[in-house]
Amino acid sequence: MKKVFGILLIVISITSFAQETQKNKIDSSAIIQTALDYAEGFYSGDAARMERAIHPDLNKVNPRTLQQSGRTILAYNTYSGLLENTRAKVGLLDENKRNISVKILDVNNDLANVKLTSENFCDYLQMIKIDDQWKIVNVLWTNGISNPRIKVFKPADEKDAIVKSASMFIEGIISGDSKRVEMIADPEFNRVTYNKVPQTGKTVIRRIRFDAIVENTFARIGKFDESSRDFQLEVLDIMDGLAIVKVETINQLEFLQMYKNGNEWKVLNTVNIARPDLTLAPLLPAIVGEPMPDFTLPVYGGGEFTLSKYKGKNVLLMFPRGWVVNSWCTYCPYQYLELGELQKEKNIRKKYDLEIAFVLPYDNEKIADWFDKLPDVLNTLETVKNPPAQGNPIQVEYGNWAKQHFPKKFEVKKGEIPNDIPVIIDADRKLSNQLKLFTKFWDGVTSDQNIASVFLIDKNGILQFKYLGQMTEDRPSTEYILDFLKRMD
Numbered sequence: 470m471k472k473v474f475g476i477l478l479i480v481i482s483i484t485s486f487a488q489e490t491q492k493n494k495i496d497s498s499a500i501i502q503t504a505l506d507y508a509e510g511f512y513s514g515d516a517a518r519m520e521r522a523i524h525p526d527l528n529k530v531n532p533r534t535l536q537q538s539g540r541t542i543l544a545y546n547t548y549s550g551l552l553e554n555t556r557a558k559v560g561l562l563d564e565n566k567r568n569i570s571v572k573i574l575d576v577n578n579d580l581a582n583v584k585l586t587s588e589n590f591c592d593y594l595q596m597i598k599i600d601d602q603w604k605i606v607n608v609l610w611t612n613g614i615s616n617p618r619i620k621v622f623k624p625a626d627e628k629d630a631i632v633k634s635a636s637m638f639i640e641g642i643i644s645g646d647s648k649r650v651e652m653i654a655d656p657e658f659n660r661v662t663y664n665k666v667p668q669t670g671k672t673v674i675r676r677i678r679f680d681a682i683v684e685n686t687f688a689r690i691g692k693f694d695e696s697s698r699d700f701q702l703e704v705l706d707i708m709d710g711l712a713i714v715k716v717e718t719i720n721q722l723e724f725l726q727m728y729k730n731g732n733e734w735k736v737l738n739t740v741n742i743a744r745p746d747l748t749l750a751p752l753l754p755a756i757v758g759e760p761m762p763d764f765t766l767p768v769y770g771g772g773e774f775t776l777s778k779y780k781g782k783n784v785l786l787m788f789p790r791g792w793v794v795n796s797w798c799t800y801c802p803y804q805y806l807e808l809g810e811l812q813k814e815k816n817i818r819k820k821y822d823l824e825i826a827f828v829l830p831y832d833n834e835k836i837a838d839w840f841d842k843l844p845d846v847l848n849t850l851e852t853v854k855n856p857p858a859q860g861n862p863i864q865v866e867y868g869n870w871a872k873q874h875f876p877k878k879f880e881v882k883k884g885e886i887p888n889d890i891p892v893i894i895d896a897d898r899k900l901s902n903q904l905k906l907f908t909k910f911w912d913g914v915t916s917d918q919n920i921a922s923v924f925l926i927d928k929n930g931i932l933q934f935k936y937l938g939q940m941t942e943d944r945p946s947t948e949y950i951l952d953f954l955k956r957m958d
Contacts, residue, residue, distance in 0.1 A: 496576060496581075496598075496603075497573060497576070499602075499603050500573055500576065500581045500583060500596060500603050501571050501573065501583075502603075503521075503522045503596060503603040503604070503605065504522070504571045504583050504585050504594055504605075505569065505571065506518040506519065506521050506522035507519060507522040507523065507585070507592075507594070507605060508567070508569050508571075508585055508587055508592075509564075509567070509569065510522060510555055511551075511554075511555050511560040512560055512561065512562045512564075512567050512569075512587075512589075513561070513564075514555060514556065514557075514558030514560070514561050515555065516552050516553075516555045516556040519551060519552055519555040520552055521602075522604070522605055523548060523551060523552075523604065523605045524548070524597070524599070524604040524605060524606045524674070525548050526548070526606065526674055526676070527546075527547065527548040527551065527605065527606060527607075527608070528545075528606065528607050528608070528659050528661075528676070528738060529545065529546040529547075529551065529607075529608035529610065530543050530544070530545055530608065530609055530610070530657070530737060530738065531543070531544045531545075531546070531609075531610050531611065532544075532609075532611070532618070532710065532711070532728045532729075532730070533618070534618060534619075540731070541728075541729075541730045541731065543655075543657050543737075546608075560589065562588065562589065566588055567587055567588055568586075568587055568588045568614060569585070569586075569587045570585070570586045570587070571583060571584070571585050572584045572585075572706075574705040574706055574713060575705060575715055575724070577722055577742065577745060578598075578742065578745050579597055579598035579599075579663075579672075579742075580595070580596070580597055580598075580722075580724070580740055580742050581594075581595070581596040581597075581598075581603065582594070582595055582596075582705060582713055582715075582724050583595075583596060584706050584708070584713070586613075586614050586708075587613060587614070588613045588614060588615060589612075589613040590610050590611070590612065590613050591610060591611050591612065591613060591614060591708060591709065591711075592608050592609070592610040592611075593608070593609045593610070593706070593711060593713045593726055594607070594608055595607035595608075595661070595724060595726065595738065595740050597661075597663055597672070597674065597740070598672075599663075599672040600671065600672065606661055606674060606740070607659070607661060607726060607738040607740060609711055609713075609726040609728060609737060609738055610711075611708070611709045611710060611711055612709065617709045618709050618710055619709055619710045619729070622709055622710060624707035624708065627707055627712070627729070627734075628704055628707065630734055631704055631707065631712045631714065631727060631734050632702060632704060632714075633734075634653050634727065634733070634734040634735070634736070635653075635702055635704075635714045635716065635725055635727065635734075635736065636702060637649050637652065637653050638650060638653040638654060638725070638736045639700055639702070639716050639718070639723070640698070641653070641686060642682075642686055642691050642692075643691065643692060643693040643697075643698045643700070643718060644692060644693075644695075644698060645686060645687075645689040645691075645692035646686065647683050647684075647686040647687035650682060650683055650686045651683050653734075653735065653736055654679055654682060654683070654735070654736050655679070655728075655730070655735040655736060655737045656679050657679065657737060658678060658679040658682060658736060658737060658738075658739075659676055659677075659678060659737065659738050659739075660676065660677040660682060660738075660739045660740070660741065661674050661675070661676055661738070661739070661740045661741075662674070662675050662677070662740075662741060662742075663675065663740075663742075693718070693719065694905070695907075695908050695909065695910070696901070696902045696904075696905040696906065696907050696908060697719045697902055698909075699719075699897065699898045699902055699907070700716055700717060700718045700719075701716070701717040701897070702714060702715070702716050702717075703715045703716075705724075710728055710729040711726070711727070711728050711729075712725075712726075712727040712728075712734065713725070713726055713727070714727060717744065718744075719902070720743065720744060720747055721741050721742060721743050721744055722741065722742050722743075722744055723739055723740070723741040724739060724740050724741070725738075725739050726738035726739065753903075754903070754904060754905050755903075755904055755924065755932050755935060756932065757932050757933065757934070757935050758931065758932065758933075759931065759932060760930050760931055760932070761776060761784075761924070761926045761930055761931070761932040762776075762903060762904075763775070763776050763777045763930075764776055764899070764900050764903075766828075766893045766894060766895055766899070766900060767833075767893070767894045768826075768891045768892065768893055768894065769833065769836045769837075769891070769892040769893075769894055770886070770891075770892075772891075774826055774891055774893050776926070776930075777930065779824045780928065780929070780930055781928050782822050782823060782824050782928055783821060783822055783823045783824070783925065783926065783927055783928055783954060783957060783958075784823070784824050784825075784826070784924075784925070784926040785808075785823060785824070785825045785826070785923070785924075785925055785926075785950065785954075786826055786827075786828060786923070786924040786925075786926070787804060787805070787808075787825070787826070787827045787828070787922075787923060788827075788828050788901070788904075788906055788919045788920070788921060788922040788923070788924075789801035789802070789804075789805070789827060789829065789919065789921060790911075790912075790918050790919060790920070790921045790938075790941050791829055791830060791831065791839075791917070791918045791919055792831070792835070792916055792917055792918060793914055793916050793918060793941075794914055794915070794916050796842075796846075797839060797842050797845075797846050798846075798918075798921075798941055799846060799849050799850050799853065799941075800850065800875065800941050800942055801846075801921070801941070802839075802843055802846055802847065803850070803875050803877075803879075804944070804947055805827055805888075805890065805892075806843075806877075806879045806881070806887055806888070807877060807879075807947050808825055808888075808890060808947060809887055809888025809889070809890050810877075810879075810888075811947070811951075812825075812888060812889070812890065813888070817951065821951065821954045821955075821958075822928070822958075823954065825890050825891075826890065826891045826892070826893050827890060827891070827892045827893065828892075828893045828895050828900060828901065828919075829892060829893070829894070829895065829919075830895045830896070830898045830901045830906075830907050830917065830918075830919050831894070831895075831896060831917075832894065832896040833894060833896070836892055836894060839892075840884065840885070840886055841883065841884050843881045843885070843887070844881050844882065844883055847878075847879055847880075847881060850871070850875060851878065853867070853868060853871050854868050854871045854872045854875065855868060856868040874942070874946070901919050904922070904924075906919045906920045906922055906937070907919055908920060912940055912941060920937050920938055921937075921938035921941050921944050922935070922936060922937045922938060922944075923935070923936040923944060923945055923950065924936075925950070925953060925954065925957070927957055933953075933957055934950075934953055934957075
């Protein structure tokens with residue numbers, strides 16, 4: 470029976486994969502056909518093909534540089550204008566001279582981004598699947614492949630500037646900074662959102678213009694909690710002063726059509742949709758007395774750390790503050806070294822049936838620097854503990870306080886990894902953001918940092934203890950944490 474059930478699962482899995490693969494093939498073919506109807510329809514004067522490809526609310530824009538002034542203006546084609554020009558055969562060109570090429574840049578559910586190049590025009594097409602038909606809603610286009618708008622243009626040299634502008638635009642929206650949005654969005658800015666009307670089941674699109682995006686941002690509509698503001702950005706393509714950029718935030722995907730205006734990159738058209746992989750779990754914090762959210766993250770030096778694999782053990786997760794403006798937090802390494810020393814001397818893992826891990830919201834290279842700078846940080850801590858005799862009373866008092874709370878002196882060689890307690894790499898801040906720990910402003914300082922925190926999870930995976938620091942220095946002592954572990958058992 471088990472064997473039959475296993476075979477059934479495999480068959481279901483294969484069938485599901487095959488169905489999804491078949492759907493992707495069908496969509497890809499339909500997307501390419503829509504692009505060809507648009508291009509070949511125009512070149513052949515076939516208005517029916519053009520009408521089949523474009524949405525009635527089409528927004529087609531062409532940045533043009535005026536030779537007389539060197540400035541860039543935006544020229545528009547409307548749905549009716551494009552149809553009538555096609556019907557009038559104004560773009561007529563022999564088939565063997567068209568040089569049409571279509572490349573799908575991205576497909577997400579009912580949204581596609583496509584690059585089309587040809588002899589007389591090159592386009593970025595944004596398509597939406599409406600009533601099982603792919604329709605072009607946004608077009609950003611430039612001259613044909615043999616006559617580029619910008620005579621000397623190197624896409625690789627433009628990528629950093631594109632990323633900077635796109636990042637500023639998105640950061641402005643999710644942080645409620647309308648000045649940033651106003652700076653990067655073109656005055657002709659146009660965002661498409663779409664949804665189905667429940668009563669009819671028909672898909673409709675809605676456009677948000679420049680004033681609306683700026684005023685909505687000013688009103689903090691669309692602003693995220695600080696711990697949810699990280700986003701992933703990918704430049705999908707660059708050509709002749711145009712670019713298409715994909716942005717993934719915590720809850721949505723947005724695709725930006727951008728163009729170069731003088732020395733600036735402007736966001737002109739966008740389409741956004743809810744992330745298809747969105748679930749509730751990443752949006753919820755960890756609650757004491759309830760199961761700790763599971764996660765899998767890489768470990769510095771190799772391997773992975775999956776929380777659920779430690780069911781049957783207690784787990785101590787430590788979140789140091791990390792990088793503070795231009796140096797590493799003075800107090801963060803202390804408990805890492807103290808716990809490592811206790812493991813060597815008293816085998817606390819075995820004694821408390823415990824696994825320990827430290828989580829840093831940085832990439833591999835940054836964490837390597839954390840280890841490299843440990844001796845410098847420890848020297849700074851010793852300086853704090855032993856201020857000059859002639860120091861002011863506050864310095865002396867603070868030094869005495871530091872001696873009381875950080876009494877041990879650790880010796881670490883440059884670049885040495887002083888113990889075997891894993892340091893987890895949370896480079897995308899996935900875990901730190903879910904737990905509402907990552908922040909760019911905390912304890913009076915602007916920096917990429919975590920709120921110093923402690924999480925204790927019991928053998929059943931239930932969060933039993935959670936502490937988020939008000940300041941870097943006020944985390945529970947190692948002695949307190951270990952005492953709490955005794956009481957957990």
